[in-house]
Amino acid sequence: MGFGILLGALTGALSASWDGVQFGVIAGGVLGTLTGVLTSALTVRIASDTGGVSAGAYTGMLFGALLGGLIGIFIPDSFRVGVAAFHVLVLDVLTQGRFETAVLLSFLLSCIATMVGAWVSGRNLKPRDSGKTS
Numbered sequence: 566m567g568f569g570i571l572l573g574a575l576t577g578a579l580s581a582s583w584d585g586v587q588f589g590v591i592a593g594g595v596l597g598t599l600t601g602v603l604t605s606a607l608t609v610r611i612a613s614d615t616g617g618v619s620a621g622a623y624t625g626m627l628f629g630a631l632l633g634g635l636i637g638i639f640i641p642d643s644f645r646v647g648v649a650a651f652h653v654l655v656l657d658v659l660t661q662g663r664f665e666t667a668v669l670l671s672f673l674l675s676c677i678a679t680m681v682g683a684w685v686s687g688r689n690l691k692p693r694d695s696g697k698t699s
């Protein structure tokens with residue numbers, strides 16, 4: 566959720582308005598929570614106890630991209646028109662059609678899922694027993 570809120574606030578800041586930032590924070594929190602929970606479950610299943618940071622990061626990249634694309638396809642046209650009303654060049658280009666919206670969400674959720682996947686499967690960060698007895 567934290568990663569989603571941060572990324573949502575930064576994306577909302579592109580609108581250069583307080584309303585855009587607030588909406589970005591809310592949408593980022595909701596999508597970040599959904600993405601984080603599902604990525605964590607999938608990473609634990611795939612990486613198990615033998616996978617490392619890379620297994621989680623790559624799992625997150627793929628899952629986040631697929632989830633973002635799937636969600637982006639179903640974004641209503643009224644929402645895209647509302648975003649286009651901000652008249653921010655970057656957002657105008659990315660919200661012209663369903664494909665552009667799906668690619669934007671795919672990228673953003675892939676970023677979140679990569680961070681969460683690497684964090685969850687970070688077994689390389691655990692201290693290892695070197696086999697020495699003291």
